[in-house]
Amino acid sequence: MKNIFYYLAIFLGLALTSCEPMEDIHDEVNSKLDNERAVGDITYTLTEDDYDDLGLNFPNFNSVDDAKSLLPEFLADNYPNYGSKSSANITFDIYAPLPTERSLIVYEVTTEDYDANEETERFDNFDDEDQIFDFLEGKFPDLENRTLVSLTYEFYDGRPNTFNNGFLFVDGEFTMIPGLSDEEYNLLGERFSNFSNEDEADEKLPLILKEKYKFENLEAGDIKPIMFKLFVTDEDDVDGDGSTTDRTTYSYVKYFVYNGSSFEPYGNTLSQSIQFGNIDGVWIPDNTIRYTLAGSDYSVVSSTLMDVYAGPANNVGRFQSFDVRSSSSNYWNPSMLIEAMNVVLDNLMPNAEEGQQYVITFAAYNGAVVNQELSLIKLNGEWIINE
Known part of the structure; x- marks a missing residue:
C-alpha cells in the first residue's frame, strides 16, 4: 500500500511540474505560427451573402459600432492565414x-395671407425665404412630426414666379424640399x-435633378431631396x-444620391469603411x-x-x-529614421489627429536596396514608435 501512495505522489509531482514547461511550449508554438502567417493588406466590400453569414436580416449594419463588433470574427473566419x-x-x-x-x-397662399x-402686403408675394418660414410657423403652429406642407406661393426674385415647393416639418423645424x-x-x-406611379418618378426624376444641380459642384455620395406628385385615391x-374615394394629387418626398455621374434613388443606406489591424x-x-x-x-527629408x-x-x-549600414558615414540610425518619418508625416498630414497610426514602408540600403517598415503613432503632437 505504501508503494502505491509513493508512486502516486511521484506521478502527481511529475504532472504538476510539467504544466509550466508545456504552457511555455504552447506559447512558443503559437508565436511561431503567428510569425509564419502572412502579413498583408486586405481591401474588401461586403456582399449580401456576407451579411447573411453574420446573422443579419438585412444587407447592412444598424451602426458603425455594430460593424466594429461583428467584423473581427468575419475577418478571422475568412482570412485565417493573416497574422500580426x-x-x-x-x-x-x-x-x-x-x-x-x-x-x-x-x-x-392667399391674398389675405x-x-x-x-x-408682403404691398405686392402680395414673398421676396425672401425667411418670410416663407415665418408664414409657415404662424399658419401651422401645431403640426405633427413629419408633416409635409405642399405650398404654392408667389415669389419675386427680380421677376415674379409661382412656385410649388415642399416644407417638411421634422423635430420642430421646417426643411424646404424643392418641387x-x-x-x-x-x-x-x-x-x-x-407622375402616373412611383416607378415612373424614379426613372425620370434623376434627369431633372441633374439639370437642377448642373451648376453645383457635386461629389459622389451627395444626397438631394425632391418633392414630386402622384395622382392617387384621396384616402x-x-x-x-x-x-x-375620389382621386386627387398627392405630394411625396424622395431622396436621390449622386453616384459621380448621375442620380439614383437613395436606398436608406450609406457606405462606410473601417480599418482593422491584426495584433497578436x-x-x-x-x-x-x-x-x-x-x-x-x-x-x-533631404531638404528639411x-x-x-x-x-x-x-x-x-x-x-x-536610407543608408542603414552602421559603418557608413551616411548612416541613418533608428532615432534619425524616426525624425525623418516625422518630417514626411508632418508634410503629408499636418493636421493629423492624436492617436493616428501609420505603417511607413521605405527604401533602405544595407548593401542592397530593401524595403523596411516603421510603425508610428502620433502622441502629444509627435510621431513616435508604435509598440
Whole structure:
C-alpha cells in the first residue's frame, strides 16, 4: 500500500511540474505560427451573402459600432492565414434612413395671407425665404412630426414666379424640399403636373435633378431631396371635399444620391469603411494607414534635414533610400529614421489627429536596396514608435 501512495505522489509531482514547461511550449508554438502567417493588406466590400453569414436580416449594419463588433470574427473566419501587422479595410453599408412625410397638407397662399404681413402686403408675394418660414410657423403652429406642407406661393426674385415647393416639418423645424414646376413635368413628358406611379418618378426624376444641380459642384455620395406628385385615391381627403374615394394629387418626398455621374434613388443606406489591424492574431478596429514613401518624400527629408545631417540627408535625396549600414558615414540610425518619418508625416498630414497610426514602408540600403517598415503613432503632437 505504501508503494502505491509513493508512486502516486511521484506521478502527481511529475504532472504538476510539467504544466509550466508545456504552457511555455504552447506559447512558443503559437508565436511561431503567428510569425509564419502572412502579413498583408486586405481591401474588401461586403456582399449580401456576407451579411447573411453574420446573422443579419438585412444587407447592412444598424451602426458603425455594430460593424466594429461583428467584423473581427468575419475577418478571422475568412482570412485565417493573416497574422500580426496585417491590416484590412472593409467597406459596408449602414442603415441611415432620411425623413419623409407621414401626413400631407396642400395649401396655396392667399391674398389675405400676404396682407396679414407688412413685409408682403404691398405686392402680395414673398421676396425672401425667411418670410416663407415665418408664414409657415404662424399658419401651422401645431403640426405633427413629419408633416409635409405642399405650398404654392408667389415669389419675386427680380421677376415674379409661382412656385410649388415642399416644407417638411421634422423635430420642430421646417426643411424646404424643392418641387417641380409645371414646365419641368412637361419637359419630362407628362401632360399633367404629376407622375402616373412611383416607378415612373424614379426613372425620370434623376434627369431633372441633374439639370437642377448642373451648376453645383457635386461629389459622389451627395444626397438631394425632391418633392414630386402622384395622382392617387384621396384616402386622407387632402382636397377637403368630404370624399375619400375620389382621386386627387398627392405630394411625396424622395431622396436621390449622386453616384459621380448621375442620380439614383437613395436606398436608406450609406457606405462606410473601417480599418482593422491584426495584433497578436486578433483583429481590432484601428485607424492605421499604410504608406509607402514616394520620391518626393525622400526629397522633403533631404531638404528639411540638410542642415542637421548633411551627409545622410544629401545621400537620401540623391539615391532615394536610407543608408542603414552602421559603418557608413551616411548612416541613418533608428532615432534619425524616426525624425525623418516625422518630417514626411508632418508634410503629408499636418493636421493629423492624436492617436493616428501609420505603417511607413521605405527604401533602405544595407548593401542592397530593401524595403523596411516603421510603425508610428502620433502622441502629444509627435510621431513616435508604435509598440
